[in-house]
Amino acid sequence: MLGAIGLALLGAPLVTLPTPAFGGDPTLIAIASDPARMRLYCLSTRCGDEEWRLALAPPPAKAPDIDPLDLPPLRNVQLPGSQRRVGGIRAPATxxxxxxxxxxxxxxxxRYGVQALRDGPTQLGLTFGAGYRLAPxxxxxxxxxxxxxxxxxxxxQKLGDRARWSQRVQVESxxxxxxxxxxVRLDVDVWxxxxxxxxxxxxxxxxxGGGSESAESSIELIRRF
Structure with missing residues (x-):
């Protein structure tokens, strides 16, 4: 019986008591007639009944205890660069x-070309083909x-560590x-x-059958930047 009465009191609307008389001042009478104006502003970001909700909420479920022996074994992951050497990798030969x-x-x-010698200090290459000349x-x-x-x-031909000699012969018939x-060309690394x-x-x-012949030469000192 008491519990029913308590629930009825909690759910009942808020009752406003009669306002006392404040003389004949219209301003005081208007303020006293509206109790909401006499309440203090609430600057709280929490609801007034939150403590009731927290008290009535069920406790959080407890995480189950995990036995370390039941965990799966860790994988052996090798990070890049941890290997001592990489085998089986070869650069494709040209x-x-x-x-x-x-x-x-x-x-x-x-045209068709072949490089007879290319890996040592001596290089030898041959190219030949056929075509049609459009303009002389x-x-x-x-x-x-x-x-x-x-x-x-x-x-x-490589001459030492600083010099290289090369010869090129072109024929068209x-x-x-x-x-x-x-x-004929000679390149020397000076400094x-x-x-x-x-x-x-x-x-x-x-x-x-008439024939003509010409020659030219050049010497250049080049600075690389």
Whole structure:
């Protein structure tokens, strides 16, 4: 019976008592007639009945005890760089042979190249192919358009740790004419970023039996930055 009465009191609306008289001042009478204006402002961020909710809430469930022996074993993870050596990895070897089709403003054709020597101090390479010359006197070759055969020989030799000698021979033949260019080059590392380059070239053109020949050379001191 007492419990029912208590619940009725808790759920009943708030009863406002009669306001006393404050003379005949209209302002005092208006304030006294509205008790809500006489209440202090609540600046709390918590609800007034939160302590009741916390008291009535069930306690949090307790985490079950875990036996360390029941845990799965840790995996043995190897971090990058922890291995002493990496085996089975090899860089792919580059082919000594090359095939290509090309076209430019003055010649179209195909060529085949092979590097006979390339890993030691001596390098030897050979390239040959056939094509069609579109315009003469735009690069090294015969002085007329038409079908041509081209060949090239490259020879290089390392001289010590600072010098390298190389020779290049180019041949183009077609329509009874033959063009040959021989160039010799010597590069020397003088001091750190300084390099001495020398180049000498001879051109020979049969030109229908008449023939012509020219030569040129250059010496350059180059500074690398």
């Amino acid at each position: 082919s000594r042979e090359s095939r290509a089709m090309y076209s430019n403003d003055y010649r179209i054709g195909t 006197l735009h690069d090294d070759g015969i002085n007329r358009p038409g079908a041509v055969f081209r060949g090239e020989l490259n020879l290089g 077609g329509h009874g004419d033959t063009f040959v260019k021989q160039s 750190r970023n300084w390099k001495l380059e020398t180049d000498f070239a001879i051109r020979h053109d049969s030109n229908g």
